[in-house]
Amino acid sequence: MKKFLFADLDDTLFQTIEKCAVREALEPAAYYSDGSICSFTTPAQRAVFDFMSAGMTVIPTTARSLDAYRRVDIGFTSYAILNFGGVILQPDGSIERDWQGRMHGLMTAALPGLQELAARIGDWCARTGYGGRPRLVEDEGTPFFIVVKDPDKVALNLERVEREVVLPWIAGEGRDYCVHRNGNNLAVLPRSLDKADAVAYVTERLRREHGEIVTFGMGDSRSDARFMADCDYAIVPRRTQLAKLALEAL
């Protein structure tokens, strides 16, 4: 029976140097647009990845955009799920058009809410003198989600943005949206954008191609939990948000 691993990328297969558990024998895994190194793998991560890709097909399942995904230097050979599930690439690297059409409709409907929230965050930043800015992430002509990063990489500052602006909005007119905050990353997504929906779509496709299959899900964040729960098995790296919430908490 064929086995497939849906794997989150950042903080799961590799991470920035600040987050590397060891600093020896690191190898570059992803790059910034200026060509400088963004993220590294540890020897243990490479050993695990080699072990897993020998026995199953790895399908990246990431919030990265198409451009950021192309700057990942790990060889993947099958489908890829990008933009929190907004874009699916086929094994030949082309965009899956049926999925793109569906997501374009859903995301266009969700855009006014994202713009409204971005304006609120912008006002709050101006009022409080906060240096972070909301950015609308679009790809291939479709808007997907809002992201805020703290300019000084202080995660607690994003907690304030979440508590004072985002959560009150979601409790009111923003109920069709959700927030994910992990490290220096605060993302607000329409509920119609979820890695789990894209994983379900690709899984269905794989079942048509291969018959019965076994699926594994691997990720570090709260935003990975739903798609991992839908897989037959879930793999959670240690010292991650999801490990804290799901395993260490018990």
Ligand SMILES: [Mg+2]
């Ligand atoms: Mg991650």
